[in-house]
Amino acid sequence: MNTENRTAEHIVKSYDDELKRLTGEIQRMGEIALAQLAAAINAVMERDSDAAMTVVQNDRSIDSLEQEVSHDVVRLLALRQPMAHDLREILAALRIAADIERIGDYAANVAKRSLVLNQSAPVQLTSALPRLARLAETLVREVLAAYQENDAGRALAAWARDEELDEQYTGLFRELLTYMMEDPRNITPCTHLLFMAKNIERIGDHATNIAENIYFLVHGTQIAQARRKGDSTSAMMIDDPR
């Protein structure tokens, strides 16, 4: 039977080979997600709807890679029945793949919204949006490298920089609100820009999730420092020094 043949073929491979294949797929997912984010921001800045459509369509390739990872994880668990560290490694791969899939979704969402933005007159686009995206890209690139190299220190450094991303996001949020107040014609396009910025801020949160998984994988403990995660605009008007 075909299934048995395939099973036999896999048993011949070493566990390390299988794991390498898995992390290779994850790195490939990460590379595509990063390319998608860069292409989405480019489509926004250039008002290039064709390029945006391409980003939306390409999201499927990340989704199908995630399904491959998921499939490989199930096969590895069933055939190898790994224990302790090996088991942790495989479950971390599953989680990291899920986070990258979400990062791809957010990049595709940015592209989708740019299609809408291009229906209205151009708004004053500051450099703040691509700057935010570049920082998010850096964080994702760093956690991918940390995963590749099993480097908890590098993961922790990227994790800490998410605060910087949150600050940039808050600045952009305020800036966009100001434009909206200046001219009601800005309200609709700036609302879409707000959601794009939010998507990018969320990419940073997923990068920190990945960093936390790597840290746990290496040290077996959680990142200890409690950091308020996410969107500080949800508290930006509170008159509280924190």
Next chain:
Amino acid sequence: MNTENRTAEHIVKSYDDELKRLTGEIQRMGEIALAQLAAAINAVMERDSDAAMTVVQNDRSIDSLEQEVSHDVVRLLALRQPMAHDLREILAALRIAADIERIGDYAANVAKRSLVLNQSAPVQLTSALPRLARLAETLVREVLAAYQENDAGRALAAWARDEELDEQYTGLFRELLTYMMEDPRNITPCTHLLFMAKNIERIGDHATNIAENIYFLVHGTQIAQARRKGDSTSAMMIDDPR
């Protein structure tokens, strides 16, 4: 050794008992997430900052339940080394727990933003926001029941209703934009309301994820119908009949 004692104790339990414990934890997580969402919306409508703070703080209990689930999954995989359907069941539990944890996060985000909203003068709050939340609650409740009963039909029915949620969300989005255009003083509070609505819309997406997992668990195949998922406001200005 203590660890060995605990291991021995667990081996005595039947696999079914362990699985029951796992799904019980997930149902408990789901109940808390639903209560959190209801409490958050109530805090928004009543402008009750104390109640909102309670919701924000309670999010931790969902997070720690998810960690328990995660821990139990690792133990089950390591000790029982399940194959085929059992393995799928355990991995589905892991995924469903992650989705519920996200639902809890979104409820907490709504509460967090209500704290900001209460800093500004009351805005005209339509019934659209609690209506949206009630529908999201229904979807989550339905997928939890479907999970409990292993009922793919019920999961599919809830999955299909996410489209209704998206439509309600789009209506609310337009309504809020209108308020913003009518009076610039509405811009900041309505922006926060937009993000709250978006959080609720995302809860619906996680309910559909759970439904997809249940469907796959029961039938071993993906839900076939391709449904455009998520936020249709990202395409609301495109002059396209789709």
